[in-house]
Every structure is written in structure tokens, then in C-alpha cells.
Amino acid sequence: MFGCCRATNRLPWGSLLQKFVFQARPLSGADAVTALRPFYFAVHPDFFGQHPMEREVNENSLKRLNGYLTSLQKPSQKSHKPAQLTFYVRETEPNTMNDPDTIKTTGFRTVHFTLQTRDLLSTVLDILNSCSLSTAHVNTSEVGMESKPHMGTKTAFDRPIKWDKTYYSFTGFKDPEEELEQAQRVETTIIPWLENNQSLANKKLTKSFPLREELERLKNELADQLQLSDIRWQRSWGVAHRCSQLHSLSRLIQQNPETLKMAKGRTLLFTDETGMNASGHVMLGTMDVHHQWAKLFxxxxxxxxxxxxxxxxxxxxxxxxxxxxxxxxxxxxxLLTIEEYYRMLETFYNKLLSSRMPIHPRSLRCLKMILQSDRFAPRLHEMGHYIIPTLCDPASLQWFLLTHSQQARENLKRKEELTFVEQELTTLCKDRSSLSRLYKEPSISCVQMIDCCKRLTEEPLLCLTGMHLCISHYYSVLQDGDLCIPWNWKR
Incomplete structure (x- = not known):
């Protein structure tokens, strides 16, 4: 028995314990970003300039993913809401017939996955595995990257490898950073682009007319049937996709006519998740089933x-x-839900109540502010409204509101003027260019739209006659024939 004890004492407990501690150490935020670099290069929106719908999906999904990763790093947040994400992943090799998810004509495939993990390492592995990307660099980095060396031990550099340009020249591999730079550097002029794409846009637009009429008919019928204020879409889905969503809603009405009457007077918003947003609009998640929609109503x-x-x-x-x-x-x-918004307001209110700031009851009348939970310092938007962090220090908030109040009033007045000018110029530009429709993406500001319309009015493009034109940040022909041009287009 004592012999066994002596043998046990000779075991390298220090080494075993050190190894266990290193392997149990969780991944840090910086290392998670490093480990996800192959994923980011595969889904980066800048590579999807010619595919606006896919670009927008990836942008929205990346925002939600970053929010999920951030929440995992907050010790105070013990529960994490599962995140259902969709990405379009670029193919770096020729497409194969055996891969049904591959879209051969565009070179990317669709990936859907739900994150329910509670730590960064599991999350990183889930993401990479879901996208069929290698996880070897993550497995080997658990010790080398995350653990801090003890005295007398040697470790490799704890930073990602950045290969010299000659490595890519010699091996023939693509330099991901150079690819990204090229995608961002590409500059197109409007006349040649329109000449090359006008025929395609006309063909798609003509083909979409019957569906557009069907969409308008369905929208009006459902709005009247449910006595809705409006039916809208949060993303720029194609006409066929929108018709399909309205048909789904129509079937739900047939199955649950009484339940859906609860939506009377509201706006229905087709988006990525089901619920009610902070504006009181009913959100119908396009990935959800009828049962989830019915439960919401x-x-x-x-x-x-x-x-x-x-x-x-x-x-x-x-x-x-x-x-x-x-x-x-x-x-x-x-996508801010009403529940999330209420919690933000409640947190902000309790903080204000405990501080009892001495602000004159009417000193800030006619001014506006929004709350944001992901900011750390207050700021004044160019359109006149304050953007205030939920956890803003009350003393700093009081000083900021009062010292910027005059500028806020001037910005609000300027916003009214710009909105009027934008409407006038949009109408004039549409008439001058003989467009069937002229609109802008939500991310385009008043100033950008005004600048674009001014130049289109001064230098009308005759080849736009009868077209649907969207002012955006990039050139593209949408699947239903709408032409997208950047607001700062060049001849």
C-alpha cells in the first residue's frame, strides 16, 4: 500500500495541473476575432457589391453576431438569447455538383445556423463548423494563444500570422487582404455601367410587371381585410419573395380569422424575427412558421x-x-423589440431618478433624443436629435444636453429644410429623367440624396427613361430590374 503511495507522489502533478488550467482557460474576445478571420473573409459584405440582397443579409447577420459575441464577454449576463443567423459564404474553390447549397452562378452558398453556446470557444467552433471552415487553428490555439507562460517556459508569439506578399506569389494562394482592398478600390463610372446593364435591367423589369401588380393587389386586399395601417418590409427582398410572404399571411388569415383581427390599425413589418418592435409595429419573421405568427397575434x-x-x-x-x-x-x-426598449427606458429612468438632476421643466422642449444601449458617450446627430447611452452618467448628460441645445435646435430646423428640398428635388429629378420610380435606401441621408438628385437634374441621363432607380452606395441591377447607383456616382 505504501509503495503505491510513493509511486503516486512521483507523478508530475504540477505539469498536469498546469496543462489543465491552460486548457480550461476561456477564449478572449481578441482571440475569438482572430480565430474567426477565415469566416469574416468568407462573408464580408464588401465582397458582395454586385449582390445587394446577400450583402444586406450578411451585414445584418454580422451585427447580430457581434452583439452575441459581446454579450458572451459580459460576466453579468448569465443568459443569452439564441441567435438565428443566415450568411452567404463565398466559395473559394470551383463549385461541385455534389454540393446542393452552392449557387454556381454567383459563387456563394447559403448557411443557416443557431447559436446557443455560452462561451466564446464553443461559439467560434460552431460558426466555423457551420460554414464548413477549418477549426484546426482554433484547437491548437487554446493553449498557445490563451494561456500565459509560466516562469521558464517558452511559447510561440500570441498574434496571428501575417504572411509576406511573396508567400502568396510563390504558392499561388489568394491574399485575403489584397482581395478585400481590390473590392473596395473598384470604381465604376455611370455612363459605361448603364450602357452595359440597361438591357438586362429592362428585361428583368418587364418580366417583373405581372408580379408587381400581384404584389400591389395582395397588399391592398390584406390591408383592407385586416384594417391595417400599412404593410412594409424591413429588407429589400425581391417582388416574388414578397408575394410569397403575403400568400403565407393570407393562408394564416383563412386558418385564424378572428385572431388576426387583433392587428387592426397596426403596421405589419416582414423582417428577420417575430415580435413587436419599439415603434409598435407587428414584426413577422420570414424564417418563422405560421404557428409562431399566430402566437404573436x-x-x-x-x-x-x-x-x-x-x-x-x-x-x-x-x-x-x-x-x-x-x-x-x-x-x-x-429590430429593437418593444421588450428591449422598455428595459432600456426603465434602466435609464431609474438612473435619472436616483440623481435628481436640476433641469428647468421646459428648457429642452421641442428637442428630441433616442436611447442606445451600445454607446458610451452622448452625441448630437446631424439631423438634430440627441443619441444618449442608456448608462450615461447623469451629471455628464445634464451638461451635454444643455450645452448643445442651441445646436440641436438649429440642426432640427435644418432637417426640416433639407427634407423639403429633398422631396422637391426627387420629384424634379424623376420627371426630368422620365423615371417610373425614384427612391433611396434607408442608409442614404438627406444631404446625399440632394447631392445626387441635383447632379441628375443638371446632367439628365436619357437612358433612364421608364426605369426604376434606387439611390444607394453601389452599382447593381436588382433581381426585379431596379437599377442601383451610388449617390456619389461619377461620369
């Missing part, structure tokens, strides 16, 4: 109660902050 009465509480909370905050109006700008916070 059944709960609308409870949302009405929450809306009343939310409005009361906004009034209380406004009273504490000199009469400033608390608003929610849908374009900037489109």
Missing part, C-alpha cells in the same frame, strides 16, 4: 398594455429632462 392584447407602460415611462423621463421628447427612430433601430 394572440399576444397582441398584452403588448397593448406594455405600450401604455412604455408611453408613461417616456413621459416621466421627458419630465425629468426638461420636456425633451423621447423618440424611437425606426431606421436606426429597426
Amino acid at each position: 394572440e399576444r397582441l392584447s398584452s403588448y397593448t398594455y406594455l405600450e401604455r407602460k412604455l408611453l408613461h415611462l417616456q413621459d416621466r423621463i421627458s419630465h425629468l429632462l426638461g420636456g425633451i421628447e423621447i423618440v424611437h427612430i425606426e431606421e436606426q433601430q429597426s
Whole structure:
């Protein structure tokens, strides 16, 4: 027995314990980003300039993914809401017949996955595995990258390898950073681009006319049937996709006619998740099934109660902050749910209440502010509204609101003027260019739209007659024939 004890004492407990501690050490945020570099290069929106729908999907999914990764790094946040994500992943090798998900004509494939992990390492591995990307560099980095060396031990550099340009020349591999730079550097002029794409756009536009009429008919019928305020889409899906969504809604009405009457007077918004947003619009997730939509309509009465509480909370905050109006700008916070918004307001209100800031009751009337949970310092938007962090220090907030109030009023007045000029120029530009439709993406500001329309009015492009033109940040022909041009186009 004692012999066994002596043998046990000779085991290298220090080495075993050191190895165990190193392997158990969680991945840091910086190392998670490093480990996900192959993924980021495969889905980066800059590589999807000619595919606006896929680009937008990846942009939105990356925002949600970054939010999920951030929440994993907060020790105070014990529960994490599962994230359902969709990405278009670039193919770096020739497409094969055996891969049904591969889109041969565009060189990318669709990947759907749900993140329910509770630590960074598992999340990184899930993402890479879901996209069929190598995880070897993650497995080997668990010790080398994450653990701190003990005295007398030698470790490799804890930074990612950045190969010299000659490596790519010699091996023939593509330099991902150079690819990204090229995608960003490409500059197209408008006349040659229109000449090359006008025929294709006309063909697609003509083909889409019957579907566009069907979409308008369905939209009007459903809006009248449910007595809705409006039916909208959060993303730029094609006409066929939108028709399909409305047909799904129509079938749901046939199955649950009484339940859907609860939506009377509201706006329906087809988007990425099901719920109610902070503006009170009913969100129908396009990836969800009818059962989830029906459950939402059944709960609308409870949302009405929450809306009343939310409005009361906004009034209380406004009273504490000199009469400033608390608003929610849908374009900037489109997927913010009403539950999340209420929690933000409640947190902000409790912080204000405990500080009792001395602000004159009417000193900030006619001004506006929005709350954001992902900011650390207040700022004034060029359109006149304040953007205030939920956890902003009350003393700093008071100083910021009062010292910038005059500038805020000037910006709000300028916004009204710009909005009027934009509307006038848009109408004039549409008439001068004989366009069937002229609109802009939500990310295009008033100033950018005005600049673009001015130049289109001064230098009308005759080849746009009868077309649908979208002012954007890039050139593209959408699947239904709409032409996208950047607001700062060049001849």
C-alpha cells in the first residue's frame, strides 16, 4: 500500500495541473476575432457589391453576431438569447455538383445556423463548423494563444500570422487582404455601367410587371381585410419573395380569422424575427412558421398594455429632462423589440431618478433624443436629435444636453429644410429623367440624396427613361430590374 503511495507522489502533478488550467482557460474576445478571420473573409459584405440582397443579409447577420459575441464577454449576463443567423459564404474553390447549397452562378452558398453556446470557444467552433471552415487553428490555439507562460517556459508569439506578399506569389494562394482592398478600390463610372446593364435591367423589369401588380393587389386586399395601417418590409427582398410572404399571411388569415383581427390599425413589418418592435409595429419573421405568427397575434392584447407602460415611462423621463421628447427612430433601430426598449427606458429612468438632476421643466422642449444601449458617450446627430447611452452618467448628460441645445435646435430646423428640398428635388429629378420610380435606401441621408438628385437634374441621363432607380452606395441591377447607383456616382 505504501509503495503505491510513493509511486503516486512521483507523478508530475504540477505539469498536469498546469496543462489543465491552460486548457480550461476561456477564449478572449481578441482571440475569438482572430480565430474567426477565415469566416469574416468568407462573408464580408464588401465582397458582395454586385449582390445587394446577400450583402444586406450578411451585414445584418454580422451585427447580430457581434452583439452575441459581446454579450458572451459580459460576466453579468448569465443568459443569452439564441441567435438565428443566415450568411452567404463565398466559395473559394470551383463549385461541385455534389454540393446542393452552392449557387454556381454567383459563387456563394447559403448557411443557416443557431447559436446557443455560452462561451466564446464553443461559439467560434460552431460558426466555423457551420460554414464548413477549418477549426484546426482554433484547437491548437487554446493553449498557445490563451494561456500565459509560466516562469521558464517558452511559447510561440500570441498574434496571428501575417504572411509576406511573396508567400502568396510563390504558392499561388489568394491574399485575403489584397482581395478585400481590390473590392473596395473598384470604381465604376455611370455612363459605361448603364450602357452595359440597361438591357438586362429592362428585361428583368418587364418580366417583373405581372408580379408587381400581384404584389400591389395582395397588399391592398390584406390591408383592407385586416384594417391595417400599412404593410412594409424591413429588407429589400425581391417582388416574388414578397408575394410569397403575403400568400403565407393570407393562408394564416383563412386558418385564424378572428385572431388576426387583433392587428387592426397596426403596421405589419416582414423582417428577420417575430415580435413587436419599439415603434409598435407587428414584426413577422420570414424564417418563422405560421404557428409562431399566430402566437404573436394572440399576444397582441398584452403588448397593448406594455405600450401604455412604455408611453408613461417616456413621459416621466421627458419630465425629468426638461420636456425633451423621447423618440424611437425606426431606421436606426429597426429590430429593437418593444421588450428591449422598455428595459432600456426603465434602466435609464431609474438612473435619472436616483440623481435628481436640476433641469428647468421646459428648457429642452421641442428637442428630441433616442436611447442606445451600445454607446458610451452622448452625441448630437446631424439631423438634430440627441443619441444618449442608456448608462450615461447623469451629471455628464445634464451638461451635454444643455450645452448643445442651441445646436440641436438649429440642426432640427435644418432637417426640416433639407427634407423639403429633398422631396422637391426627387420629384424634379424623376420627371426630368422620365423615371417610373425614384427612391433611396434607408442608409442614404438627406444631404446625399440632394447631392445626387441635383447632379441628375443638371446632367439628365436619357437612358433612364421608364426605369426604376434606387439611390444607394453601389452599382447593381436588382433581381426585379431596379437599377442601383451610388449617390456619389461619377461620369
